[in-house]
Amino acid sequence: MTFILESTSSFNAQPNQSLEINTYKYEKSDFRIIFVDVPGPLCSTTILVPTLSPNDKGLPHTLEHLIFCGSKNYPHRGYLDSLANRCLSTGTNAYTMEDCTGYTLVTAGAEGTINILPIFLDHVIQPSLRPYQFLTEIYHIDGTAKPKGVVFCEMASRENTEPDLLDLHLRMNLFQHKSTYSYECGGLTKDIKNLSNDEIIEYHKKFYDPSNVSVIICGLIDKEKVLKSLEEVPELLCSHKDSSVIDIPAIEYPPLPNVENNLISETVHFPVSDADVGSISYAWRGPALENLKDIIGLDVIFRYLYETSASPLCQRFIERKTPLASDVDFELKGTVDSSLLLIFSGVPYITEGSKDQGDDEEDNVEDSNILDEMSISKDNGNNIIEEDEYNDNLEDLFKPGVFFNKLKEIFKNFAENGFPNEEMIKKTIDRHRIKIYEMLEEDPHEVLTNYIIQDLLRYNFAVHSELHDAKHENATKPIIGTRSQIFDIMKELETYPQEFWKDLVKKYILEPPTIEVLMVPDPELANEQASKEIQDQEDRIKRLGPEKLKHLDEELKKALKDNEINIPQEVLDNMPPIPDVTKIPLFRGEVSIKQFLTSENDEEYNNNNNNMLSSSMKDDELPSPSQLITQYDLSRPFSSLQHVKTDTFFTQVKVYLNTSHIPEELRDYFVLFQEMLFCTPVEIPKEFTKDHQPKLMDYKSVVENTSELCTSNEASIGIGNEIFHASYLSETFVISASSERYKYNELCEWMMMILMFSKFDEERIISTAKNLLSQLTETKREGSDMLSAISTKIIAECNEDRGNTSLLNDLAISVFNQEPFLQKIISLVEEHKTNEIIQNLEEIQKCLLKSMEVIAEEAENNKYSPIYKKKEIIPGFVQLAMPLDYENDPIEEFLTCWDKCYKVYQTSIKEKKYDPMEITMMNHSHNDNDNDNDNDEKMEDPNDDDHHHHQKKINYNYLYKITSTFPFPRKPFNIKSIDEAHQSVIVPIAGLCTSFLIQYVESEILSPIPNEDFYAVTVLAELLTRTEGPLYTSIRGNGYAYDGSICLYLWSGQLTFSLYDSSEPQKATMEFYQIIEEMNTKEGWEKICSDFHIDTAKASVVYKNVSSKSTASGVIYSYLRGALRVIIK
């Protein structure tokens, strides 16, 4: 045995689940392999190399790229990723940080990992590092004198963006330009130009000795097999260095200078298309990595300070009539001594110059008067914060120290008073604990790997460790698994007095110097940089001359040829077989669907009296057609429910409400509405209060209650909502929340309170609208966000079907519509027309909550409505997800709660029914009633005695088709709807350094069901797109774009070709067309689509499928997706 078990520990990833961590060390070197027994289908590997940056040339990052180009024993480029795909993975990947480089692999099942690991390690330890690889992968000048290379282009597209500049400048100041943390480990383009291949070879020698390398494997894997497979390749494990000499230094922290006001401030301009908003960020040095008490303590304090909109930082800077920022984010970064980062984004950038321009001035004066008036009228109202005690001048925000002084007040206040009360300490720790459990359930592999990396970094780089396990103080082994104590420490912290918390803020925030970076938006800089690039190229053409350029072009061609993927057939034939898919350990899951039918129909299907069909459908069965036309119970807005049980710690409720009956002019309000829910006052009806008196909860109490009860919560249009864009199912409005299991009933009731009894007020409207507008400005700067916004606009606007709810909603929530709309909202408030906004928000709420019966009834009264025309109602639906051993009947519990709340809600609506405003809004024509009532299907309804329209209730089941939601009716993409003028569009965006492109074709392969093309198209897309596949090689390999891919959107029936971060979109697109043309020839087809490649692509598809169900939430979502679109195995 040449591996020795060095240490063992365990980690409680869930309260009732303990995972074992085992560290093995190679006998003859410091090479380690650490196993974490994470359950589930995936096995993830990280090969970790601690690496430092001595400058901005990007040595660790450029080396990271070259590792994948071939190795001593596997010189063929592409071999590694073909093997990875065949081992049920999507390929290998890597990342570079300031203090380490990680090489990662995730496989479905463990067999693939065992096959790949020795080969992956061969690449890491013995890469070929040939000069031609440097040329294509890192940097070269092409025949037109353009600087190119994959890494060069990657960094060129990133280095001038706001997030990258912000991050780098915070670090440069925090580490005083003297540490690995103060350099750009990815490389700055100006320095990459001066980098040579030899420097990279030297760098590899120094940092990539096996004695510096560790492997972390999370998953259920046969450890003996892994160790044995490595023992067979001792050259990858034995050190090439004299072990008594440590030639890699520790990371030392240079002292911070004494400065005035204890603040080191820097102003950085970034190129961008508008000058509306910037960001302001702060950094401090945090506790050493092993000081978990202080680390968790600070995490808890910041969670209290920034997390919810009721928190002190949000209250002070964001949730205001005049917000000073639209978002705040905190990060405790695991540098060798940790760093604390606090970032305010969406900070309004208003200069004195912009105020002095003519007409504007008057407006501004007027504005401030209106604001004053507003605050006066507000004081007469009930209990809202008086924010005017603050004197914020927006013009000053970007002056050094101005924002900081406001921020410091918050910290000073905390250092003096601590948490508002002991209760709050406990609540915040509780919240912190549950968020960590949630994170561990969502992504145990990444979280646990990162915990272990922190132990390894301390061992390798700390000057000193309180645990005495730093290499540089002569320790011989790291203590692995220190984070297993976090839950115990949290328990301990609950007992600590206020002094402990106050001292933390003094020690880490108030006493040491603070770093401030002010990020100023600068549209001129964008133009300058663009013209400089053109000038530079012209200069290079002159300087190099045609001869030299021709030579460069020839060299490049040789290099590309040298790097081509050309794996000999016998090498391919010798690849191990694709692992047995059936052996992958899958998550457990049970699913059933219930449809709510009227009691008279109910009896046909079951003998239950509780109004639901419990002859449930298992797994992938579809409702049979006879069930589709049965008599639904119309008394609620939804008709069916999916119930999932799986390996989860949490209970989850999602209610999907249809929006097709909502008047078009109200759709503009969706975004405002979704963002306000959970953050707006709620009027709890007397039936639900202790003292039987109705109670108005102010929005801060609503926010606090939500964060106490819900692990997470959301309101949105559709699935995959990013505020101004939904992935799909945008015809529905979704409200969802999750909680610990014992809070489930409370969770249901709270969601109903939010949905049914939320109230809207001016205070919340103005602050939400302003913050949304800031976020919108930031969205407009993102190439990929704008690409989807523009596509949506074209597809939706060219499609004239006003009955296509999904497209109407997509368009309504898009940046193009929301920008003018939000501006209108802000001016309406300023013109004292807030009532109009409130009425519209209330109207949306009311519409969403209409029972199917009311929807039908109203459609009968409005012959122009799409519902009336189609005679079809698409109801909402519900999904509940529970732990496998949940004791009670969650469906019964949910329905009981819903019906109780809904009854109270309906009564409250009826009381208000004769509001004249409302009637104009609804656009009703009450006279239409008479004709429609003489229908045969009338029924007596004894319960409905106060119905004011007519005495007899119609059974709308016979008038309207109630569509089943499982599967959900789709409207696939129709390319013919797009007129010629919109078939090809180019949109210039200043400030972007690279281009983004997308092309759509129709690919309706969900209908008819089953459609056998589904499998073929899926495999084809994967075959073309996979790492080191045809698109990857010809587009990324040539440096035309960072990524080019074919993607199949099943729901909308679209097949797309897209480019991400492209420096040459035209050339990249031509490469794609060439591949397609080549596939049209016999020879080309055999080359691109050989059996080998098809098998590899299939294996890769299998991986993606397993991986999408590798967590509890993945399992829950895949059941829903399956039911909505018909399960495809």
Ligand SMILES: [Zn+2]
């Ligand atoms: Zn990279």
